[in-house]
């Protein structure tokens with residue numbers, strides 16, 4: 532399924548084809564004939580994305596809502612439509628064909644608000660917004676995560692929590708941050724959640740720019756840029772079960788979170804149990820070290836005491852000897 536970066540990129544590309552110009556619309560397949568005939572000949576006022584939802588605005592107030600779902604595609608094409616094209620948007624220069632969408636609807640202006648309200652904070656919209664609005668969206672994400680006891684790997688797929696993240700990004704984001712996907716969302720602290728939001732923004736922006744998902748650090752494989760990393764080397768965890776982790780060589784594990792496949796490195800993303808064990812070991816080592824220090828301190832104290840006693844005894848003996856000597860001298864003198 533296309534993730535948020537694809538839809539934002541699609542909105543941008545559709546705008547460069549149609550924004551502020553008249554469009555011809557048709558439904559070669561016939562299933563969207565009524566909608567297409569309504570927008571045919573209208574001026575397009577622009578497209579925008581809300582997570583994985585695409586919204587198009589037209590001069591008469593009509594709003595087009597598209598969700599690609601699992602198999603949908605909206606692509607630039609040439610020539611006559613081929614196959615089941617639900618909607619074709621065309622100018623003199625270009626055609627865009629929509630096939631297999633999960634949703635393709637036309638509505639009044641309030642349809643845009645409905646779509647906007649149906650999703651949670653969208654990192655790409657937040658990035659484009661003013662500072663205060665961007666901050667409000669980051670906070671909304673953090674608060675939504677804190678209210679969820681489900682696994683963080685499941686919460687990231689909830690479009691009400693964060694809009695635009697799909698199965699690829701959820702695996703990659705958690706890998707990069709070293710978070711076990713099964714960790715309950717509300718067990719993460721504010722700084723971890725903030726990092727998750729900031730990384731989502733950074734990664735989705737890169738995805739939109741490259742028009743593909745590349746999360747691996749180019750330096751890791753000796754590549755100059757993210758764009759030059761070949762297919763098969765662009766992701767850390769997604770679909771890499773049993774392959775060695777690019778960071779530590781441990782085989783990547785396949786698991787299921789929220790009914791969908793999920794991948795993690797058991798070493799880079801330690802589970803809560805492993806973390807506890809490590810913490811317990813560290814505590815035990817600390818205790819041992821402290822105990823050793825105490826014993827050493829005691830020994831030093833005992834040594835000091837013994838030394839002091841010895842010194843005192845020596846002094847006493849010396850004093851006695853002096854006194855005896857003096858006495859003897861006095862006795863001799865007196866004789």
Ligand SMILES: [Zn+2]
Pocket residue numbers: 776777778779780781796797798799800
């Ligand atoms: Zn690893």
